[in-house]
Amino acid sequence: MKIYNTLGHQLEDLVPLKDQSLRIYSCGPTVYDYIHIGNLSSYIMVDSLKRVIALNDFKLNHVMNFTDVDDKTIARSQQQYPGNDSLEALKELTQHYRQIFLSDMQVIGNDASSTTYVSAIANIPDIQKLITQLYHDKFAYIADDGIYFSISKYQESGKKYGQLTKIDAKNTAQQRIQNDEYDKDNVHDFALWKLQKGDEPAWQFDLDEHQLLGRPGWHIECSAMSTTNLGLPFDIHTGGVDLIFPHHENEIAQSTAGNESSLYAKYFMHNEHLLVEGRKMSKSLNNFYTLRDIIEKGYEPIAFRLMVLQTHYRKQINFSWDNLEAAQNRLNDFRLIADIKWQLINDKAPELNFADYKTAILKALSDDLNTPEALTIVSKVSSDIIENLVSPNQRSEFHQFLSFLDAGLGLSLSNRPDITNDQKQLITERQTARGLKNWDQADQIRQQLTDQAIELRDTSFGAIWSHVEPAQG
């Protein structure tokens, strides 16, 4: 299995650091609002990664964090719960959006159950421990408004700041230097701990003789939670491309300062952003969507998943309603095929080589998650099946194939139910009516089934049914 490693900017074989087990850390959502479809695409990538890893017989341990202590969650919690204790308000707000996030994961087809979720609020002692260590090792210093990480000290220790990107003072935006009013040694130095301002939620932090009531910075949260849960170094770190700098760069620095090795995570995987009609999603452009908008327009979350999988994760996806419509249609076609597993009525159907298809799909997925290629193969199989159905001899192979597709792509094709005996009876009655050329009765029965969300099409092998999805808006 190969993946593209941002560390080194090349495709690499995926080889676990130890045993056959992969430890993965994903930067999760900031839980202050509904997540948007761009966030979702990012988590679909992580989910695909986990699926492919499992299909390649690796074990895995996946940790994802909720960013629950940051400017946005604090601001929103105070706005939403004015007058409450600020920490209670923060917990209330973030808990609320955590639940919504988990439910979004589920409807989008992401397997959230195999993930360990962590959050800053619950891990303040670990975060403080790491800061204390950095401070004692002289990689951190106390300034007017908090504790900062010293990049120059890190560099003096012989380590490179900028393992993922080329960083130097020249490529710092002019604006940043002008706006930099903080008491920092170096413009790139970043906060590990921020002293309390106003009535922000704050935690007591006794660092040697200093009493530093405050809260952690964003970067240190991830550094502390990843390594306490997965150890150091761990295997794979994931996130959107926007996190490469400074977030992941800073995590590397914090986690490796003072260590012999500068290895934090062996592989970094970053997904490209989702664009809307070719432009960045933003509230001011009025092109900012959440899963709720998709559902309201009558599309299924799983169709959005298919749309995301149709594009390679390292390419920008262009979201548009037309594309989503196309994906929804393609999904409906796949489902048509899936429903055929209950009606293998053509015993002359040519043998399909499911083993070869599986091999080809797994190969595509194992090549840096080439989901578009895998879907192409699925479409090929579909067109074979639509033509001649599947021979009853291949019943179990076909069922296994559908399960395999679900394991790899998560499109829920294998768990579609059979129709009821009454419905089967109706189909038989209709066939009898058709035999007698009693078209009125035949059409009436078809209408009856249509009302029960079952669609019929007459083929040379007989009537084939399929479950119809909810009407589109």
Added chain:
RNA sequence: GGCACGUUGGCCGAGGAGUUAGGCAAAAGUCUGCAAAACUUUUUACACGAGUGCGAGUCUCGUACGUGCCUCCA
């Protein structure tokens, strides 16, 4: 200004030197009790300019454009 990734037919998108995916949409036709499906057709597209090659969407260089990052962001 620095760094990075892109630019493929009506739309979306793989492919990464020779054979030329796939999906979606539209139109016409074949088939059909109706409906649907399927099939056929709608003259093979790769930003532009150079270069290397017997041969270039595919490699090199340049140009243009797009998108992102450069203190928050998936």
